[in-house]
Every structure is written in structure tokens, then in C-alpha cells.
Amino acid sequence: MSIYNYIRCFLGILQREIYRFFQQTGRLLAALVRPLVWLFVFATGFRNVMGFPSSPPYTSYVEYDVYITPGLVAMIILFNGMQTSLSMVLDREMGSMKTLFSSPLPRWFLLTSKLIAGAFVSILQSYAYILIATLWIYYRLGTAGLPPWEGYFILLPTLLICGVALGAMGLFVSSRVRQIENFAGVMNFFIFPMFFVSTALYPFWQIKISSKVMYGLAYLNPFSHVVELIRFGFYAEPNLESLIWVICVGAFFLGCAIWGYDATRGTVARKVM
Numbered sequence: 001m002s003i004y005n006y007i008r009c010f011l012g013i014l015q016r017e018i019y020r021f022f023q024q025t026g027r028l029l030a031a032l033v034r035p036l037v038w039l040f041v042f043a044t045g046f047r048n049v050m051g052f053p054s055s056p057p058y059t060s061y062v063e064y065d066v067y068i069t070p071g072l073v074a075m076i077i078l079f080n081g082m083q084t085s086l087s088m089v090l091d092r093e094m095g096s097m098k099t100l101f102s103s104p105l106p107r108w109f110l111l112t113s114k115l116i117a118g119a120f121v122s123i124l125q126s127y128a129y130i131l132i133a134t135l136w137i138y139y140r141l142g143t144a145g146l147p148p149w150e151g152y153f154i155l156l157p158t159l160l161i162c163g164v165a166l167g168a169m170g171l172f173v174s175s176r177v178r179q180i181e182n183f184a185g186v187m188n189f190f191i192f193p194m195f196f197v198s199t200a201l202y203p204f205w206q207i208k209i210s211s212k213v214m215y216g217l218a219y220l221n222p223f224s225h226v227v228e229l230i231r232f233g234f235y236a237e238p239n240l241e242s243l244i245w246v247i248c249v250g251a252f253f254l255g256c257a258i259w260g261y262d263a264t265r266g267t268v269a270r271k272v273m
Contacts, residue, residue: 009105010113017117020087021124031080031125032132035072039133043068057235066145069133070231071200076129077122077163078195078223082187084118085170108258112164115171115254119163126159147234158233161243162226165250169222172257198224199231222249 021027043065058066091097100110130152137145173190197214198221199207208215218224225245232239 006105006109009103009110010116013110013113014117014120017084017114017121018124021121027083028125028128031076032129034079035075035129036132038068038072038075039065039136057232057237057239063137063141063145065137065140067203068201069130069137070234071195071198071227072133073126073129073159073230074162074200074223074227075195076125077119077159077226078166078191080122080125081118081163081166082170082174082191084115084121084167085174086187087118088114088171089174111171111258112254115164115167116160118167119160122163122167123156123159130155148236151234151236154236155230155233158229161246161250162229164254165222165246166226168250168254168257172253175257194221194223197221198227200224200227222246225249 046064088097091100101107103110134146170187173186197217199218200223204215204218204224207218222245225242229239229242229246232242
């Protein structure tokens with residue numbers, strides 16, 4: 001197979017996912033409501049009691065609105081990653097994935113293309129939220145509360161990496177669900193602990209002061225490193241440790257999903273050793 005066939009296949013999958021996204025206008029609104037409620041309500045309520053001294057990547061006192069914005073962007077990616085994985089499970093149940101796998105292209109490429117296409121949808125949702133959050137922070141704090149302009153561009157590959165990593169986790173977990181009806185409960189079991197035991201709402205150093213056990217859990221939580229990677233990306237600064245964490249976790253779960261994915265059964269195949 002030539003490289004042209006791979007590119008054409010990927011663009012076809014990407015076009016389908018973006019078309020489905022724009023056909024479901026409620027999906028964008030649903031993706032924005034949750035983080036905007038946190039930004040406008042939660043952050044407003046805690047603004048006067050929570051704020052953090054200067055710590056990388058920030059160079060001065062951090063308003064709570066500013067601090068939680070990267071975590072809320074990560075929340076959008078997390079929920080969309082789970083929704084993308086659910087759509088892949090539904091496609092498999094309906095036979096669409098079996099048709100896709102009839103392509104002569106390798107299975108790893110097709111699954112990875114689906115995840116990358118889902119990550120692009122996450123990017124669209126994230127930038128829509130970032131636009132609203134930027135206007136809100138500018139209204140409250142002026143330019144002092146905004147990251148440098150180059151951070152908005154550096155954030156693009158960061159969001160892509162995070163979207164693929166969280167999508168791979170969602171695909172692996174959702175594929176283990178025997179009944180689609182149980183998907184919501186299983187996802188909530190993973191999503192909410194990942195979100196609250198992370199640096200989305202409070203920094204590592206504050207968690208460590210409160211509880212070393214929670215600090216250990218937060219540090220081992222891949223979502224914490226997704227949040228930190230996005231946070232440093234906003235300010236155009238590198239965070240090699242979080243980047244390695246996210247890439248390794250994403251590669252692991254992607255490998256597990258590709259290794260066990262069975263488009264004909266609707267579940268991850270249980271391989272007999």
C-alpha cells in the first residue's frame with residue numbers, strides 16, 4: 001500500500017468524524033456547559049478564598065479563574081475521549097467497524113486514525129471554550145490574566161497528544177464493558193476520581209501539604225499530567241516530565257486496545273494463552 005492510500009483513508013475518517021460533530025450541534029453545547037458552569041459558578045464562589053502564589057509556569061499570584069482553565073480544557077478532552085470511545089463501541093455493535101476493518105490497511109492504523117480524528121473534535125471543542133474563557137478572564141483581569149499569544153498555537157499539538165492519550169484510555173476501558181447500558185456508570189467510576197484526584201482544581205504542592213497519600217495518587221494519575229502539560233503549553237513552556245507520562249500512558253493503552261480489539265464480537269477479545 002502506498003502512502004497515498006494511508007493519507008486518503010485518514011482524511012476520510014477525519015472528515016466523517018468532523019461531519020458527525022457539526023451535525024450534532026447539541027454535542028458542542030453539552031461539551032461547553034459543564035466547564036463553563038465550573039468557570040462562572042465554582043470559580044466565582046471560590047475566587048476570594050482560593051488563589052495560589054507564584055509557581056511554574058506562572059510568574060505571579062494566580063487568580064483561581066486562571067488556574068482552573070487548563071483543568072477545564074482537560075475535562076473537555078476527557079469527556080470527549082470517552083464519548084469517542086463509546087461511539088466506536090456503538091459503531092462496532094452496528095457493524096460499521098467491521099466494514100472499516102475490511103480495508104486492506106492494518107488494524108492499528110485504522111484504530112489510531114479514529115482516535116486522532118476524535119482528538120481533532122476535542123480540539124475544536126477546547127478552542128471554543130478557550131475563546132469564551134479568554135474573554136471572561138480579559139473582562140475580569142485585563143491582559144495581566146492572559147497567557148502569551150504564542151501559547152495558543154503551541155497548545156494545538158499539546159491538545160492532540162492529550163486527546164489521543166485519553167481517547168486510547170477510553171477505548172480500552174469501554175471495550176471491556178460487556179453491556180453498552182453499563183457504559184455511563186463505568187465511565188463515571190473512572191472520570192470523576194481522575195478529575196478530582198488531580199491538579200485540575202489545586203496544585204501538586206497544596207495536595208502534598210494536605211495529604212501525602214492523595215499527593216501520591218494525584219502524581220500517579222495520568223490526568224494530572226495531562227492538565228500540567230496543557231497548563232505549561234498555555235504559557236509556551238516545556239514540561240518534559242508530563243509529556244513523557246502522557247505519551248507513555250497513551251502508547252500503553254493504545255497498544256492494549258489495538259492488541260485485543262475484536263470488531264466482530266463487540267468486546268475486547270479474551271486471548272487464550
